[in-house]
Every structure is written in C-alpha cells, then in structure tokens.
Amino acid sequence: MKKTARAHTNIALVKYWGKKDKELIIPMNSSLSLTLDHFYTDTSVEFKEELTADNFSLNGVSKDAQQITNFLNLVRKLAGITTYAQVDSTNHVPTKAGLASSASAYAALALAASSAAGLTLSKKDLSRLARRGSGSACRSIYGGFVEWKMGTGDLDSYAVPFQEEVDWDIRMLAIVLNDAEKKISSRRGMQTVVATSPYYPAWVKTCHQDIGELKEAIEAKDFERLGTIAEENAMKMHALNLSASPHFNYFQPETLVAMQLVEELRAAGIPCYYTLDAGPNVKVLCLEKDVAQIKAKLAEAFNQEQLLLAAPGPGAHLLA
Ligand code: 2P0
The missing domain is CATH 3.30.230.10 (Ribosomal Protein S5; domain 2)
Known part of the structure; x- marks a missing residue:
C-alpha cells in the first residue's frame, strides 16, 4: 500500500x-x-x-x-x-x-x-x-x-x-544569505566539538538549565525571556565551534550584519532575537505585530526575497 x-x-x-x-x-x-x-x-x-x-x-x-x-x-x-x-x-x-x-x-x-x-x-x-x-x-x-x-x-x-x-503570535523570520562556501556538516561539526572543546561540559550543563527556563517562559508567554534564552543558547553553541580544535564557524560577514540589525531593533524597543544553526543564515524570533517593522529595518541590508516568514506548525501526519 x-x-x-x-x-x-x-x-x-x-x-x-x-x-x-x-x-x-x-x-x-x-x-x-x-x-x-x-x-x-x-x-x-x-x-x-x-x-x-x-x-x-x-x-x-x-x-x-x-x-x-x-x-x-x-x-x-x-x-x-x-x-x-x-x-x-x-x-x-x-x-x-x-x-x-x-x-x-x-x-x-x-x-x-x-x-x-x-x-x-x-x-x-x-x-x-x-x-x-x-x-x-x-x-x-x-x-x-x-x-x-x-x-x-x-x-x-x-x-x-x-x-x-x-x-501565541510568535514568528520566525529567516534571513537567507549567500552561502558560497562549503560548510562543515552538523554531523562532523558536533563530533569535533564533543571531542575537543574544553567548554563542552559547561554546554551540557547550561542546556539543562536553559530548557527549564525556556519552558517557564513559554508557559508565561514571556517573549523577551524566550528570545533571550534562545539567542544566548545559540551563541553558546557557536562558541563551542570557535573553541574546538580545529576551530570552525558558520558565520559569513552578512551573518554579523544581520545580527547587528536585530540588536539595533531591540535597542529601539522592538523585541526580536536571533538564532543560528549549522550555516550562515540568521533566523529572527519575533511577534507577528512587529514583523513589518523588522522587515523594514532589515531592508537596509537585505532584499525582501531573502526574508522567509514562518509561524508555529503541526506535527507529522498522513495525507493519503
Ligand atoms: C538542532 N542542529 O537542534 C541543531 C542545532 C543544527 C544546529 O540538529 O547528525 O541534521 O543527522 O543527527 O539533526 C542539525 O543536525 O544532525 C541539528 P544528525 P541533524 O536543530
């Protein structure tokens, strides 16, 4: 069948x-x-x-x-x-x-x-x-x-x-950057980090704490707390990569440009936070009501076609 x-x-x-x-x-x-x-x-x-x-x-x-x-x-x-x-x-x-x-x-x-x-x-x-x-x-x-x-x-x-x-009107806005360089796969990156980063034991400990606090933030619909935990956790992950031997990172110059724009938005009173995975693209966590303003700010450095918006989605299901 x-x-x-x-x-x-x-x-x-x-x-x-x-x-x-x-x-x-x-x-x-x-x-x-x-x-x-x-x-x-x-x-x-x-x-x-x-x-x-x-x-x-x-x-x-x-x-x-x-x-x-x-x-x-x-x-x-x-x-x-x-x-x-x-x-x-x-x-x-x-x-x-x-x-x-x-x-x-x-x-x-x-x-x-x-x-x-x-x-x-x-x-x-x-x-x-x-x-x-x-x-x-x-x-x-x-x-x-x-x-x-x-x-x-x-x-x-x-x-x-x-x-x-x-x-909750939480959203994720992905900023798609040019990724010309061949990146290190997640599989290889994490293996190098576990084997060599002197900070690895601290990472494991901090993730346990972060999950506990993140759950509280979700339950309280405390977006600023959620965003802060997510952004800091992502930076801790990338710090592992920088501290590995051989060290590596997933940042491109535009990655830092995007991160800075998010920080400027936040300084201007708009709650938004970034997270990054095993690649250069920056994903911005925000609330639906702020999406237009965030997009307008990001337009200083990026085209609208580079911005992809997503909302919470469903689990896996059978179609037929
Ligand atoms: C995550 N990533 O939690 C982390 C953050 C990337 C950065 O899970 O080796 O494709 O197949 O188990 O799941 C991407 O790694 O790795 C990933 P494998 P996977 O989303």
Missing part, C-alpha cells in the same frame, strides 16, 4: 549539538524546538514485490538511495518484511534557507514508510524511528513546542510535545 506523509521543519531554541552514540543518534543534551508551518516535506512510500532495490526521488529527480535504504532497513526489520520500496519526496523547504530539511525529511519518511509497511507506531516509537535518520527529525513528529528528551539509549531518547497548540 502506498502511503504519503507530510512533516514540517523545526527551529531549535535550545540546540542539539553533540552525540553520545553516533550509530543510534543519542544526544549529549536535551533540546527544545518550535515546529514551523511554512516549510515541510511530503514523502510517499510503497513497498513493491517486483523491485530489486530501493528507488528514491527528490523533487522529481532520481537520487542515490543508500541513506534511504539504511533507514528503510530499520522499518523492514520492525515490520518483518524484505521488500524494497519506491520513495518519492518533495521538499517544500527552500534549499538555501538553512532550515534543516533532514528534520522534515526523516520525520515524513518515518511516518510514510512505517505506515506503508503495515505498522501503526505510537508517536513515541515514530519519534524514536525518525531519530535514527537525523536527530532533529525526532522533534518534527510533533507540532508546536517540542522537547527531545535525551534519555540514555534507543528506548528512552525521543521527543515529547511541550505545547502542541500554540496560542
């Missing part, structure tokens, strides 16, 4: 940055994210007796299926089948947006593939399965604010919803 699932990307407010177990993708710290409405992946999966290998297409173009096969092997094992599958994905995440498409990709694949294999997994088990594809994908199983509880191993490392229905 062919099954199609949709999953949205998420932006981490307290970041996942480091693995305890590379094979099972068990993180060194818990993380907390917001699932976004505008950016998502649709994936259909059909297991077919006549296939002699897995086939994978992305946006209508045939791709190497090795990573998909590795992931489908987990599903086949769970379902007790050996059949190969046709997997077709469409990414509605602008490739240059720096919003991890691996999160929406593996969340959609986990749901579509498990359903197509005849399994009805609980959300917990879906999250555990998505995690095996890409860590951040385990959070995209749920909508709204989501916590990935690090756990100790495969059985207890999965995401749980913190607030699925977000009754």
